Structure formats: structure tokens, C-alpha cells
Amino acid sequence: MADPGDIAIGIDLGTSYSCVSILENGKTTVIPNEWGERTHASVVSFLEDGTVLVGNSAKRNIITNADNTVYSAKRLIGRFYFSDEVKKAQAVMPYKIIEGENNSVRIQIRENVYSLPEISALVLKEMKAIVENYLGHEVKKAVITVPAYFNDNQRQATKDAGRIAGLDVLRILNEPTAAALAYGFGKDITQRIAVYDLGGGTFDISVLEIGKDVFEVLSTAGDTYLGGDDFDDRIMTWLAEGFLKQHGIDLRLNKYCLQMLKEASERAKIDVGRDGVAKINVEGICQDPNGKVMDLSASLSEAEFNKMVMDLVQRTFKVCDEALQSAKMTAQDLDAVILVGGPTRLPIIRTSVKHYFGKDVMAGIDPDEVVAMGAAIQASSLLDAKGDHYLLDVTPLTLRVGTVGGYTDKILDKNTPIPIERSKSYTTNRDGQEKVKIKVYQGESNKATECEMLGEFEFSGFRIGYRGEVRIEVTFEIDTNGIVNVTAADVETGQKTSCTIRLSSGLTEDMIQSAQAKNAKTKLARGEAAA
Amino acid sequence: MDEAFEIEAQALAQVLEELDYFQILKIGQNASPSEIKAAYYRESRAYHPDRFSTHKKLEVKETIGRIYKRINEAYVCLRDDVKRAKYLADVIGPERQKKLRFVEASEQELKKEKEQEVGFTPQGRKFYMAGLADMAAQKFAAAERNFKMALTYEPNNPNFKAKRDEAGKLIKNDMSIR
Numbered sequence: 001m002a003d004p005g006d007i008a009i010g011i012d013l014g015t016s017y018s019c020v021s022i023l024e025n026g027k028t029t030v031i032p033n034e035w036g037e038r039t040h041a042s043v044v045s046f047l048e049d050g051t052v053l054v055g056n057s058a059k060r061n062i063i064t065n066a067d068n069t070v071y072s073a074k075r076l077i078g079r080f081y082f083s084d085e086v087k088k089a090q091a092v093m094p095y096k097i098i099e100g101e102n103n104s105v106r107i108q109i110r111e112n113v114y115s116l117p118e119i120s121a122l123v124l125k126e127m128k129a130i131v132e133n134y135l136g137h138e139v140k141k142a143v144i145t146v147p148a149y150f151n152d153n154q155r156q157a158t159k160d161a162g163r164i165a166g167l168d169v170l171r172i173l174n175e176p177t178a179a180a181l182a183y184g185f186g187k188d189i190t191q192r193i194a195v196y197d198l199g200g201g202t203f204d205i206s207v208l209e210i211g212k213d214v215f216e217v218l219s220t221a222g223d224t225y226l227g228g229d230d231f232d233d234r235i236m237t238w239l240a241e242g243f244l245k246q247h248g249i250d251l252r253l254n255k256y257c258l259q260m261l262k263e264a265s266e267r268a269k270i271d272v273g274r275d276g277v278a279k280i281n282v283e284g285i286c287q288d289p290n291g292k293v294m295d296l297s298a299s300l301s302e303a304e305f306n307k308m309v310m311d312l313v314q315r316t317f318k319v320c321d322e323a324l325q326s327a328k329m330t331a332q333d334l335d336a337v338i339l340v341g342g343p344t345r346l347p348i349i350r351t352s353v354k355h356y357f358g359k360d361v362m363a364g365i366d367p368d369e370v371v372a373m374g375a376a377i378q379a380s381s382l383l384d385a386k387g388d389h390y391l392l393d394v395t396p397l398t399l400r401v402g403t404v405g406g407y408t409d410k411i412l413d414k415n416t417p418i419p420i421e422r423s424k425s426y427t428t429n430r431d432g433q434e435k436v437k438i439k440v441y442q443g444e445s446n447k448a449t450e451c452e453m454l455g456e457f458e459f460s461g462f463r464i465g466y467r468g469e470v471r472i473e474v475t476f477e478i479d480t481n482g483i484v485n486v487t488a489a490d491v492e493t494g495q496k497t498s499c500t501i502r503l504s505s506g507l508t509e510d511m512i513q514s515a516q517a518k519n520a521k522t523k524l525a526r527g528e529a530a531a
Numbered sequence: 532m533d534e535a536f537e538i539e540a541q542a543l544a545q546v547l548e549e550l551d552y553f554q555i556l557k558i559g560q561n562a563s564p565s566e567i568k569a570a571y572y573r574e575s576r577a578y579h580p581d582r583f584s585t586h587k588k589l590e591v592k593e594t595i596g597r598i599y600k601r602i603n604e605a606y607v608c609l610r611d612d613v614k615r616a617k618y619l620a621d622v623i624g625p626e627r628q629k630k631l632r633f634v635e636a637s638e639q640e641l642k643k644e645k646e647q648e649v650g651f652t653p654q655g656r657k658f659y660m661a662g663l664a665d666m667a668a669q670k671f672a673a674a675e676r677n678f679k680m681a682l683t684y685e686p687n688n689p690n691f692k693a694k695r696d697e698a699g700k701l702i703k704n705d706m707s708i709r
Contacts, residue, residue: 170584214572387582390575410635417603419580419596477600480580 010375016200057527078154149222178374402439552605
């Protein structure tokens with residue numbers, strides 16, 4: 001039995017906003033910070049005095065302290081330096097994105113270099129501090145959510161972030177699954193539901209069957225390149241092109257102007273969703289060649305906005321088709337649809353979702369808080385192993401192993417329940433071979449280049465013999481976190497081979513430990529309530 | 532967790548490699564889809580690793596994990612009608628011991644199978660496709676000739692042979708007049 005002071009928190013670590021919750025007396029509570037804010041911008045601003053400001057007050061620094069303020073780190077976590085997402089970020093982000101060892105991504109702030117997990121760890125540190133401030137004692141354990149469609153590299157990096165922040169990460173939980181748990185928890189219902197989760201940077205759809213105490217994910221699909229930010233981008237392009245036409249100045253060429261433009265676009269998206277029209281007015285956005293200060297002003301109607309983003313909305317339904325098909329269902333088979341994520345407040349999303357699924361979306365669910373609440377429920381359940389409900393989740397992507405000629409072979413299908421394992425037997429390719437290398441991928445193509453590489457595993461320590469004589473059984477396991485583990489054994493002797501080396505852009509144990517020390521030493525600045 | 536369950540789990544783990552998926556889910560070989568799902572839920576309640584998240588003995592956790600992974604593996608296979616039919620044939624067949632764990636054909640094997648279906652030589656493929664067109668047009672004698680031609684290029688293609696025999700039979704049964 002856990003002692004009463006022991007508590008595990010649920011953290012929704014979002015692209016744009018994060019939220020933290022705990023389970024108190026059988027009910028979930030979203031923990032506000034000292035200014036009563038319940039969601040916190042996932043923005044980390046490194047101040048001159050060495051302290052770090054995180055949250056809504058840090059968001060303002062995107063403009064005033066642009067070089068030293070990191071936002072949307074989740075778009076980069078667990079990605080390779082050569083990926084398109086990183087290239088895209090380098091073009092628009094004011095902070096410095098550089099290349100680290102093994103194709104990894106690093107952020108340079110003044111003379112310091114940070115890995116992405118270290119940046120996310122600072123957001124997590126703030127979430128931890130918010131709860132500690134509320135409860136008056138330390139918390140050490142947490143469940144952290146990720147998009148269901150996150151691959152192994154992204155999950156591993158998120159887990160590393162938790163460890164760096166000094167947290168014992170009980171589970172990496174899928175966001176839509178968390179939302180379904182918060183919805184069905186303690187309700188004693190039997191339903192088939194879809195969770196439509198459009199976040200700041202990612203889109204997920206999960207189809208679940210909820211029983212009395214069972215939450216079974218039937219399928220999940222997603223797009224980790226599609227989110228509310230892309231809606232902002234559309235407004236931004238429209239504003240920038242309008243300004244260019246009118247004044248001959250491209251606001252996107254200056255990173256400072258670009259940030260003002262981005263902020264105005266996000267606000268316009270929220271306004272147009274709420275009021276049906278957005279008045280955009282940014283004073284002093286730039287100077288003309290003669291040094292005259294110029295303002296940006298425009299008005300955006302809902303009809304115009306809907307036209308701009310319609311293709312993005314349609315893209316989400318392509319993904320929904322895929323998920324329903326994998327679950328062997330049609331929209332008519334569903335009992336309810338739950339919306340998750342800030343952008344789902346937009347009327348265009350709500351009406352399109354209603355139209356696609358042929359039913360009203362479930363009311364009374366806060367799309368910004370429901371994921372953190374589900375994480376808190378799961379955290380509490382893992383803490384005392386009550387066994388009052390079971391999450392039966394799946395792996396979102398097909399696990400593959402590299403074969404000759406740049407091809408891959410399927411090991412475990414997408415939408416397979418986890419934890420699961422599969423063994424395959426391989427043999428050496430030449431006489432006296434001492435090592436074998438196995439490349440592991442995730443993705444839906446049989447071509448290696450179209451999949452995400454997870455790592456290169458090197459095994460040794462098996463018997464040495466003639467070519468084809470030594471048989472090595474490799475076991476691929478996906479654990480309850482959706483994280484992939486690979487082990488190998490000599491078939492004949494049954495002896496597990498030693499030194500499993502994993503070459504990928506991830507952090508080594510030493511790096512995590514030194515990052516932990518650095519994170520522990522970093523002081524969180526206390527800002528002020530956002531206006 | 533009570534001791535009796537721990538003993539039961541250890542006992543199950545010991546015989547795990549001898550059980551087929553029906554035995555793992557504790558259901559009959561003719562179980563309906565809803566019975567399979569109910570059994571999966573029941574076994575998940577008993578063996579889901581989350582129930583043992585705070586268990587002190589690592590070895591018990593590992594045992595539970597091993598059992599639960601096999602429960603998932605069984606469910607993945609048996610909930611799919613096509614996989615289930617193939618699996619059932621495997622485990623009631625003579626090679627039961629070797630086929631207790633379902634292995635899908637790899638993509639390369641599937642590709643090979645597909646090639647067998649339509650032929651892997653350009654000429655074989657050409658005559659085979661012509662034969663199929665004849666079959667569709669109910670010109671069975673022409674179809675048989677084409678399949679025979681296809682077989683001269685790929686004498687061992689089982690699919691070509693089957694089609695030739697099929698066309699041959701249809702010729703005999705053809706009582707149409709023209």
C-alpha cells in the first residue's frame with residue numbers, strides 16, 4: 001500500500017500548452033498555478049540571471065527575448081536533425097537549432113547547448129513545481145502523455161525528459177486514451193467511441209471500446225505534422241501576403257516581425273472561432289525603408305477563415321477513415337465522439353466532425369484539460385495497483401527490421417495490442433562472424449527510407465562458428481509505454497548475447513544523469529499573471 | 532497479490548510454451564468472436580501488468596509480463612478470421628508443436644506467392660492472363676490452350692496447373708450450343 005503522502009501526477013505535455021492534474025478523493029483536480037491559470041504555455045525562456053521562466057508569462061518573451069525563448073519543442077523532440085520538421089523549424093523559429101551527435105537536434109541558448117528532452121524537462125519541472133506548491137510537499141511520480149501516433153524515438157525522448165526533471169515516469173500514456181479514460185472513468189458504460197484529438201502540433205484519432213472496467217483501443221491513426229499551428233500559419237500567410245501587396249514589405253523575412261505576426265495569427269484564430277470575426281491590429285509591426293513605423297490591421301471573417309483551413313480539416317478525416325477501417329467499423333457504429341485539444345473549439349471543426357460522424361459531439365468535456373485528467377487517473381491507479389480499470393492500448397506504427405537492398409520486413413503490425421513480443425531467428429553471414437547488426441524501423445512502407453529509423457542494435461557474445469551455423473534469435477518487444485526493446489540470444493546455448501548497443505540520436509545514460517543534475521540546479525523564475 | 536495467484540501464474544508460465552492460443556485464452560476451438568473478446572477481457576483482468584505495477588518481486592513482474600504478452604499474441608491471432616482459420620489448421624495438424632505461435636508470411640514470402648499466382652516469366656504471365664480472359668468469356672477450350680502454353684514456360688507453377696485443370700473440367704461440362 002502506498003503511503004498517503006505518496007502521490008503520482010498526470011501531465012499533459014502539449015506542443016503549445018501543458019496541464020497538470022491529480023486525483024483527490026476519487027475526483028480529478030486540475031492544479032492551477034499561483035495566478036489561477038490552469039493551462040500553461042509550453043514555452044521556456046532563459047533569462048539573463050540564469051533562471052528559467054516557463055508558462056504563460058514566458059510566452060510574452062517569444063517577442064521580447066526571442067533568441068533565448070524556446071516554444072513548440074514537442075515538434076522537434078525525438079526527431080533527427082536531417083528531418084523535414086527540423087528544417088522547417090529552423091526557418092521560422094527565432095531560437096538557434098543546431099546539430100548534435102548522431103544526427104540529433106540541439107538548441108543553443110547563449111553559450112549553452114540543450115537537448116530537446118532537457119527543454120521539455122524544464123516544462124515538466126514547472127508542472128511538478130505547480131503541484132508541489134499546491135500540495136505543500138514534494139512529488140516524484142508521474143504519468144506523462146504523448147500523441148498516440150508518436151514513434152519510439154519520440155516516446156523515449158519524452159520519457160528521458162521526465163527523468164531529467166527528476167520524475168519517476170510510471171507510464172508514457174497516449175493522449176486520446178487518457179481522454180477516453182477521463183470520460184469513461186467511474187461511469188459504468190459500454191460504448192464504442194472515437195477520440196478526435198487535434199492539438200497544437202499533432203492530430204490523433206483513436207477508436208475505443210469501453211466496457212465496465214476495460215478501455216480497449218481498437219485502432220489509432222494520426223499525423224504528427226498537423227495541428228493548430230498549421231491553422232495559424234494559414235492566417236499568417238494571408239496576413240503577410242496582404243501586407244506585401246499593400247506595402248511591398250515581406251514581414252516574414254524578419255524573425256521579430258514574424259513572431260508578432262504569429263502571435264496575431266493565433267489570437268485571430270481564437271477570436272474568429274469565438275466571435276465569428278477577428279479584428280487584427282498590430283501596432284508597430286515593422287518600419288518602412290525610410291524608418292517610418294508601420295501598423296498591421298486586417299479583418300478576418302469566419303467564411304474566409306474556413307476557406308483557408310478547409311483542406312487541413314479534410315486531412316484529419318482521411319486519417320479518421322484509416323482508423324475506422326483498421327477498427328473494422330463505420331461512423332454509424334460509434335456511440336459517441338469526444339473532442340480533445342484547443343483547436344477543436346473552432347466551429348469549423350465541430351460542425352465538420354458532427355457531419356463526418358453523423359452525431360453530435362459529446363458536451364461537457366474540457367478539450368484543454370481532459371487529457372491531464374485521464375493521466376491523473378492512470379497515475380493514481382498505477383501507484384496503488386488497485387486494478388479497478390484496464391487500459392488495453394495498441395502500437396500505432398508497424399515495427400520493421402531492415403533487410404538487404406534498403407527494404408524492410410514487418411515484425412509487428414500497427415494496432416497490435418501492447419505489451420507484445422515477436423522473435424525472429426537470424427544467422428551469421430560469414431565464417432567467424434563476431435557481431436550482428438540489426439536496424440529497426442517504424443512505418444508503413446517496405447522501403448527503409450520511407451520509415452523512421454529507431455536505431456541500430458549491435459549484438460556480440462554469441463558462439464563463433466561457420467557461416468550460417470550460428471543461429472541468433474532476436475526478440476522485439478513493445479512495452480506498455482509503446483517503447484521498443486530488442487534483445488538477442490544464441491538459439492543453441494540459450495545464452496543472451498551481451499553488450500546491446502543502441503545507436504540513435506537518443507541520450508545516453510550518462511547524458512541523462514548530467515542533465516538531471518543541471519535541471520535540479522536550474523531555478524524557475526516566477527513571472528506574473530498573464531494579462 | 533495473494534500467494535495462490537502467484538503460484539498459479541508460475542505454473543502457467545512453466546507450461547506456456549506448450550499451450551496453443553485457445554488454451555491461453557481458456558476457450559474452445561469453436562469459440563465465437565464475442566466469447567474470444569470476453570475471454571481476452573477476463574484474462575486481462577487477471578494478468579494485466581498494471582495490476583502488478585507495485586509488486587516488489589521483479590521475477591513475478593517478469594512472469595506476469597511474459598504471460599500477458601502471450602495473451603495479447605493469442606488475441607491478435609484469434610480475433611482475425613483469416614489468421615484464426617490458418618492457425619486452427621496448424622494446431623490440429625501434425626506440426627502442432629512447431630506451430631503453437633502464429634507466424635504470418637513475411638512480405639517477401641507474400642510477394643513470392645503473388646508471383647506464383649500470375650507467373651514470374653513474361654511469357655508465362657502473358658499466356659496465363661490470356662487464359663483468364665478466355666475463362667471470363669467462357670471460351671474454355673481456348674483458355675485451356677493458353678494455360679498449357681503458360682505451363683511450358685513455368686512447368687511447376689501450381690496456380691497455372693490448377694487453372695488448366697479447371698478449364699479442362701469446364702470443357703467437359705460445356706453443353707452450350709452455338
